[in-house]
Amino acid sequence: MDDLIISSEEFAQIARLAIGGQQDDARLFVAKMVRKHRIDSPDFAKRLEDLLKSLRTARSSQLLRKESITKPQAPLPVDDESRLSLFRRYEDQVEQLHPLLSANLEQSFSQLIQERQQVQRLSELGLRPTKSAFFLGPPGVGKTLTARWLAAQLNVPLLVLDLTTVMSSLLGKTGANLRAALDYAKSTPSVLLLDEIDAIAKRRSDDSDIGELKRLVTVMLQEVDDWPSSGLLLAATNHPELIDPALWRRFDLVLEFTLPETKQIKQAIERFAGDEMPYMERWLEVLTYGFQGSSFSDIERTLQRFRRAMALGRSRLDELVEDFVRTCVPKLDKDQRKAFAVILADKTKLSQRTISEITGLARDTIRRARPIQ
Ligand SMILES: Nc1ncnc2c1ncn2[C@@H]1O[C@H](COP(=O)(O)OP(=O)(O)OP(=O)(O)O)[C@@H](O)[C@H]1O
Ligand SMILES: [Mg+2]
Structure with missing residues (x-):
């Protein structure tokens, strides 16, 4: 046979x-x-x-x-043709970055860091520290930020492999570029992040991904297996459905980053409001409700916009919040709009008429939805 x-x-x-x-x-x-x-x-x-x-x-x-024999500061590899660096390199101060994380993620990262601090103890028991982790989650929830923070915690630079540069080189050279990049990362004390790995890690069954792309996935599969446990290999995507399961099965950890929940939304508002927090305090409940379903980076962007407008004296905060509330309403269902209307009635000076106009609910409906005062 x-x-x-x-x-x-x-x-x-x-x-x-x-x-x-x-x-x-x-x-x-x-x-x-x-x-x-x-x-x-x-x-x-x-x-x-x-x-x-x-x-x-x-x-x-x-x-x-x-x-x-590799010097610690060997030059970063570049694409032969374009001379573009295949990596972005970050060397951050750890204090600047602490990401807001769910309790589950906090736990996982604190163990991961502790493992690195106690490698000796693990190895006496025949164990090695976590050497690879896969970050899943929608845009703007802290995957890249956390990779930077983690590298800073471990006191090594973060190398982010720019897959667009790797991929934009002549297809035939992509494999060579990828291998050069991965070999460099293995030989340098660092954390390597393969950002937006879906760019190369599409399912191998995808008919449009012939030849070269399939080979790249195979390179990746092998590399994850071979990654030295002295290094840390991270990969991030917001399209987990495009990733070949054979690839992410090989990672030691799969960590899911999610949109912030109420508690984290509040923390994010406090962080991104900065010095303006005393003014925002009054709007905290309203903003928190309005930011449901938003990412951290959405919250950051909106508050930055508020702060700029306030600093230039272009708008008052209550006008900005009212405009913001109007943009939130369309994404809410009827029950959520009722709940939002109650918060607006309790926490703002908006009239019943305005709240009814903003939420599209009859004034009677809002009155009935409010707990007896
Ligand atoms: N968990 C978080 N805690 C604090 N700030 C955050 C967090 N997530 C995102 N941010 C803010 O949003 C910015 C963008 O986040 P980041 O680049 O880490 O998102 P991402 O998950 O990698 O998104 P993408 O999938 O688009 O690459 C960060 O630089 C930070 O300012
Ligand atoms: Mg990212």
Whole structure:
């Protein structure tokens, strides 16, 4: 049976790669075969996998040697043609960044940091620290910010791989660029963030993603497996549905960033209102309700706009809030509008008539919705 497992076309492909001395490509091809045949021919897949493992060990000892001779400040790799850097590099002060996080995320990050501080203790127990984490979540909820904060906590720079530059180079060179970038990150003490990883990590079954893109995903799969536990590999996306499950299964942690809930909305208002908070205090309930369903960066942008308008003396805060309230109403359903109307009636000086006009509710409805005063 064994001799029927791979097609003559596949055999020709592997022969071409081997004879042409393309060792990396041959390795990727074999990795693909392992995945393809894991179910139908487990013995065959296992033999190939063992072969890959022995190659990998040889490769990582090369890497370690490379690590010892690489200067800590080696220049960032660039795309040959455009000379654009493949990375953005951040070296932040930790105090500047503390993101507002849900209790669950706080827990996960505090453990992750503690693991790094106690590597020795873990290794005595045969354990290694978390080496990879996948951040999911809508735009503007702190995925990139948290990666920066985390790197600062760990006292290393954050390297953000600019996948647009990697991808915009000639397709044939993308794989080489990606490998150069990942090799650099592995050999430099750093946290690496693959931002918007959906750009390359589309499902491999997607027919429009032929050849090269599929190979890139295979490179990524291998890299996540091979990532040294001295480093930390992060990937972020707001399109989890586009990611090949084979990829994110390989990450040690999958962390979901969500839109802020009431408590975090309040904290965000307090943070982004800055020195104007004493004036905003009065509007806290109204703003908090209005910001439901908004991201942190939406809240930040709106409050920045308020502050600029106030600083220039162009508008008063109550006018700004009233305009803001008007933009919030269309996204609310009827029950939410009733609840909002009650807050507006209780917490602002707006007349019943104005509240009724803003929320589109009859004055009687609003009156009935208010608890007996
Ligand atoms: N959790 C948060 N705590 C505090 N500020 C935040 C948070 N999330 C976002 N912000 C503010 O919004 C800005 C943008 O956030 P960030 O770039 O981290 O979002 P993101 O989740 O990476 O979004 P995208 O998916 O669009 O890349 C931050 O620089 C910060 O000012
Ligand atoms: Mg981001």
